[in-house]
Amino acid sequence: MLDQRNYQGKFAEDYVRAMASAAGLLVYKDDLDYDGVDLGFRFPGKGGRYASPAIEVQVKSWSRPVERGPDLEFRGLSEVQYNRLVAGPFLVPRFLFVVVVPQDSEHYARVDTDGLTLSWLCYYRGFEGDEPIGEPDRNRHVTVRVPLGNVLTVRALRELVGAPT
Known part of the structure; x- marks a missing residue:
């Protein structure tokens, strides 16, 4: 069995993949997570002015969320990871997806007569216009609001990608 950290991270990626399937998007993954991107999403058609519009995301899981006013205050990115999302410009837009999960993995998914429920929610944030950190350190973490x-919904994911809704 996977250790809890990898188990939680795998569930978060699978949660987001399920949303992409429901949105009719293609999911792709680089052969290495070298550039700060876990998954990419592409619409297999024309979206507005562009053919095959896409986004790339870093997926993080979180079982002990901290809320501050209207935001989650996420501290799970190192400065290096943050810069890989911010230090563009990027041809394909980048986002952070934070999947908030139960602390107990027994509650990740529930099946009942209405179907399958995945717990809990995924939130997203873009970084266009944000400034990268000068001389980033992989041992220091940055707070991201x-x-x-x-909330990542099927509609929101299609909008982020640039697919028709």
Whole structure:
């Protein structure tokens, strides 16, 4: 069995993959997580002015969320990871996806007569216009405010990618 950290992280990626499937998007993964990107999402068609619009994301899981006003206050990115999301410009937009999960893995998924329920929610944040950290250190962490209103839904994911809704 996976250790708790990897178990939680794998569930978070699978949660986001399920959302992408429901949104009709293709999911891709680089052969190495070398550039700070866990998953990419692409619409297999024309979205507005562009063919095959896409986004790339860093997926993080979190079992002990901290709320400050209208935001989650996420401290799970090192300065190096943060810069990989911020230090563009990027041809393909980048986002942070934070999947808030139960502390007990027994509660990650529930099956009942209405179907399958995945717990709990995924939130997202973009970084366009944010400034990278000068001389980042992989041992220092940065606080990222993720709006509680940015819940990843099928519609929101399609909008982020640039797919027709």
